[in-house]
Amino acid sequence: MTKKSKRFFSLCLLAILCLSTTGIVASAAENKAVPKYTVVEEFIGKSGIIDAMYVPQKDDTIDKEAYGRAMDKLLNRNTTVGAKVGGTYNISDKDSLTHNGYELYSKFSSTIEWDLIQSSKVSGSSRASWTGINPFNADKITLTDKITFAGIVVSVSASGPNWSTTMQSATWTASQDNQWQIDHIYSDITCVGYDIYIKQVTTGDFKFGTTYYTTSAIDSQWL
Numbered sequence: 329m330t331k332k333s334k335r336f337f338s339l340c341l342l343a344i345l346c347l348s349t350t351g352i353v354a355s356a357a358e359n360k361a362v363p364k365y366t367v368v369e370e371f372i373g374k375s376g377i378i379d380a381m382y383v384p385q386k387d388d389t390i391d392k393e394a395y396g397r398a399m400d401k402l403l404n405r406n407t408t409v410g411a412k413v414g415g416t417y418n419i420s421d422k423d424s425l426t427h428n429g430y431e432l433y434s435k436f437s438s439t440i441e442w443d444l445i446q447s448s449k450v451s452g453s454s455r456a457s458w459t460g461i462n463p464f465n466a467d468k469i470t471l472t473d474k475i476t477f478a479g480i481v482v483s484v485s486a487s488g489p490n491w492s493t494t495m496q497s498a499t500w501t502a503s504q505d506n507q508w509q510i511d512h513i514y515s516d517i518t519c520v521g522y523d524i525y526i527k528q529v530t531t532g533d534f535k536f537g538t539t540y541y542t543t544s545a546i547d548s549q550w551l
Contacts, residue, residue, distance in 0.1 A: 373515070469508070474499045
């Protein structure tokens with residue numbers, strides 16, 4: 329092998345080592361940026377997770393954007409939607425404000441299954457999140473999901489903790505102190521009756537000292 333060939337080979341080997349090291353560092357950084365979540369509550373049914381609430385583990389070095397992307401994948405995977413003959417609709421929304429130059433928001437994404445006659449089910453996920461670093465955590469976050477059914481409604485039911493129901497609505501609410509995000513997944517929020525319209529409002533309430541913010545994501549669907 330000539331000196332020129334040896335030099336070229338050495339440069340190629342160095343480049344490969346640099347790329348491998350960069351990949352390892354990037355992978356480690358990504359693992360650092362997306363820590364494990366904490367399961368606050370989880371209700372398991374025959375079809376899987378029916379209702380659950382997750383919050384980030386305590387760590388002020390979390391990359392909040394990366395964590396949010398990872399949780400989006402988790403929530404989409406864990407939300408159960410059964411195969412039901414009839415109409416299927418999707419509703420979603422996001423509402424945001426700013427505090428100290430950073431975004432705080434509430435959002436949801438739900439699927440409505442309708443059998444075209446006398447019942448409907450809502451499944452999906454919601455979130456209230458503070459994305460800023462000053463302060464890193466809000467003093468308190470409250471996430472509320474309210475799903476309202478309009479029409480000739482016979483009954484409304486929901487499985488899992490923190491739900492309350494009336495003849496026309498189901499409401500879930502939970503709070504966390506010294507936290508920056510709450511995630512909620514839900515399945516089979518059921519209305520039996522001749523409903524013709526479904527509306528969801530997902531509200532995030534945020535407290536920073538004596539300052540309060542409320543965001544309300546809203547969407548609806550005629551059946």
